[in-house]
Amino acid sequence: MTAAQNELKPVLVFDSGIGGLTVLREARVLMPERGFIYIADDAGFPYGSWEEEALKKRIIGLFAELLAEHHPEVCIIACNTAFTLVGADLRAAFPQMTFVGTVPAIKPAAERTRSGLVSVLATPGTVKRAYTRDLIQSFAQQCHVRLVGSENLARIAEAYIRGDAVSDEAVLSEIDQCFVEKDGSKTDIVVLACTHYPFMANVFRRLAPWPVDWLDPAEAIARRARSLVPQAADGVHPDNFDLAVFTSGNPDFATRRLMQGFGLKA
Numbered sequence: 677m678t679a680a681q682n683e684l685k686p687v688l689v690f691d692s693g694i695g696g697l698t699v700l701r702e703a704r705v706l707m708p709e710r711g712f713i714y715i716a717d718d719a720g721f722p723y724g725s726w727e728e729e730a731l732k733k734r735i736i737g738l739f740a741e742l743l744a745e746h747h748p749e750v751c752i753i754a755c756n757t758a759f760t761l762v763g764a765d766l767r768a769a770f771p772q773m774t775f776v777g778t779v780p781a782i783k784p785a786a787e788r789t790r791s792g793l794v795s796v797l798a799t800p801g802t803v804k805r806a807y808t809r810d811l812i813q814s815f816a817q818q819c820h821v822r823l824v825g826s827e828n829l830a831r832i833a834e835a836y837i838r839g840d841a842v843s844d845e846a847v848l849s850e851i852d853q854c855f856v857e858k859d860g861s862k863t864d865i866v867v868l869a870c871t872h873y874p875f876m877a878n879v880f881r882r883l884a885p886w887p888v889d890w891l892d893p894a895e896a897i898a899r900r901a902r903s904l905v906p907q908a909a910d911g912v913h914p915d916n917f918d919l920a921v922f923t924s925g926n927p928d929f930a931t932r933r934l935m936q937g938f939g940l941k942a
């Protein structure tokens with residue numbers, strides 16, 4: 677390394693599982709000069725049905741360790757279920773760190789819908805958050821918003837991403853409530869409000885009773901992160917590889933292989 681080159685701090689991307697990879701792949705395109713550390717709290721997965729106070733405590737505790745160990749430039753919380761619960765607490769607990777959040781894309785959906793019928797497909801946790809209700813109240817009062825809390829889809833998506841067989845019936849029974857017909861109009865936008873779901877967008881498209889726009893916020897999150905991470909022309913990524921950390925300490929073979937496919941050392 678020459679004297680003119682600085683070692684750049686990495687970008688940390690956090691999710692309960694492997695759904696945050698949908699955000700990581702976009703973030704990498706926009707920040708090629710940075711190293712990435714992907715954290716999957718697989719020991720706590722799925723977050724969707726956790727009791728709120730216990731989950732809050734867990735995530736704040738994890739971040740105390742993660743920040744001390746990895747010294748990131750910025751943390752992307754690539755998990756709606758986590759950020760809608762604990763985003764404000766993370767910022768209060770670690771004021772020196774920049775957190776980029778992931779929240780249901782209700783505002784852009786409300787701006788784009790023609791029929792006025794929008795559905796939000798998310799975990800049960802995200803659906804019941806005050807944060808989600810506030811987004812609807814603030815940005816989508818003119819719309820009919822159907823919140824669909826799926827118990828199983830994050831798990832199904834994990835299986836699908838790892839290459840396991842997933843039945844059409846199982847997927848359809850999780851998404852069919854998103855399709856609403858009212859006074860001659862039909863749902864035209866479904867917000868993918870869990871970072872696991874964009875991996876299954878092709879399956880959703882194939883099974884949908886009619887075509888809708890499946891809104892994936894990953895690129896917008898990556899753009900937000902890029903705007904907060906200083907551009908450093910002479911900077912280098914110090915280790916030359918990106919890292920995936922699993923809180924279980926023990927990802928299975930299929931998961932390790934998946935990480936390799938994403939260029940991450942697990």
Ligand code: DGL
Pocket residue numbers: 691692693695696721722723724725754755756757758799802830869870871872
């Ligand atoms: N990927 C997470 C999200 O965006 C949630 C998955 C889970 O732990 O249930 O909400």
